[in-house]
Amino acid sequence: AQKITQTQPGMFVQEKEAVTLDCTYDTSDQSYGLFWYKQPSSGEMIFLIYQGSYDEQNATEGRYSLNFQKARKSANLVISASQLGDSAMYFCAMREDPNAGGTSYGKLTFGQGTILTVHP
Amino acid sequence: DGGITQSPKYLFRKEGQNVTLSCEQNLNHDAMYWYRQDPGQGLRLIYYSQIVNDFQKGDIAEGYSVSREKKESFPLTVTSAQKNPTAFYLCASRVAGTDSNQPQHFGDGTRLSIL
Numbered sequence: 001a002q003k004i005t006q007t008q009p010g011m012f013v014q015e016k017e018a019v020t021l022d023c024t025y026d027t028s029d030q031s032y033g034l035f036w037y038k039q040p041s042s043g044e045m046i047f048l049i050y051q052g053s054y055d056e057q058n059a060t061e062g063r064y065s066l067n068f069q070k071a072r073k074s075a076n077l078v079i080s081a082s083q084l085g086d087s088a089m090y091f092c093a094m095r096e097d098p099n100a101g102g103t104s105y106g107k108l109t110f111g112q113g114t115i116l117t118v119h120p
Numbered sequence: 121d122g123g124i125t126q127s128p129k130y131l132f133r134k135e136g137q138n139v140t141l142s143c144e145q146n147l148n149h150d151a152m153y154w155y156r157q158d159p160g161q162g163l164r165l166i167y168y169s170q171i172v173n174d175f176q177k178g179d180i181a182e183g184y185s186v187s188r189e190k191k192e193s194f195p196l197t198v199t200s201a202q203k204n205p206t207a208f209y210l211c212a213s214r215v216a217g218t219d220s221n222q223p224q225h226f227g228d229g230t231r232l233s234i235l
Contacts, residue, residue, distance in 0.1 A: 045226035110162035
């Protein structure tokens with residue numbers, strides 16, 4: 001069974017500084033995908049960034065980058081130049097390989113989340 | 121604008137009552153999902169559907185039912201058998217296929233409370 005662990009219940013960062021949110025995962029699949037989502041207090045889930053298990057380069061999307069260390073099974077999210085609007089809950093999620101068969105096609109397994117607070 | 125619409129935003133259930141949460145998408149996505157989120161927790165999968173007229177149980181399906189009669193719609197019924205229904209419910213959809221980098225897109229959620 002897949003498992004996602006986010007060990008930081010809460011993180012604080014000063015505006016304009018960088019912050020790293022930790023995510024470790026456990027899977028026996030060789031092929032999988034890792035996602036990060038942002039959930040503001042309003043509740044919607046906003047997709048931020050994706051990393052495939054076979055991607056050789058770390059994913060980047062604007063101020064978001066993913067520090068992917070496959071051997072350590074970690075996929076940490078790095079937010080550069082934090083903004084006040086970055087204050088939210090952040091979730092790491094993993095999807096098993098849709099080509100692996102089985103009946104759980106496309107299913108995401110989520111971590112418990114990390115609450116990020118950006119201070120002015 | 122394409123997106124996922126969940127309604128109502130807030131819903132109250134009386135003891136012994138079934139309630140239905142609506143989820144409609146105009147993204148032409150094949151796969152749809154229902155998640156439950158409890159305060160301070162991650163999302164847990166209730167049901168999912170890959171195509172019309174087919175759906176599968178997720179990790180916490182007991183006390184819930186779904187239907188998928190149309191591609192655009194995936195309503196969730198919280199039955200009286202669900203003894204602790206108070207939670208935030210999120211619907212999601214995704215392009216089906218082998219592109220594993222395609223994310224799930226989410227609606228704005230429905231907050232369900234017991235009266």
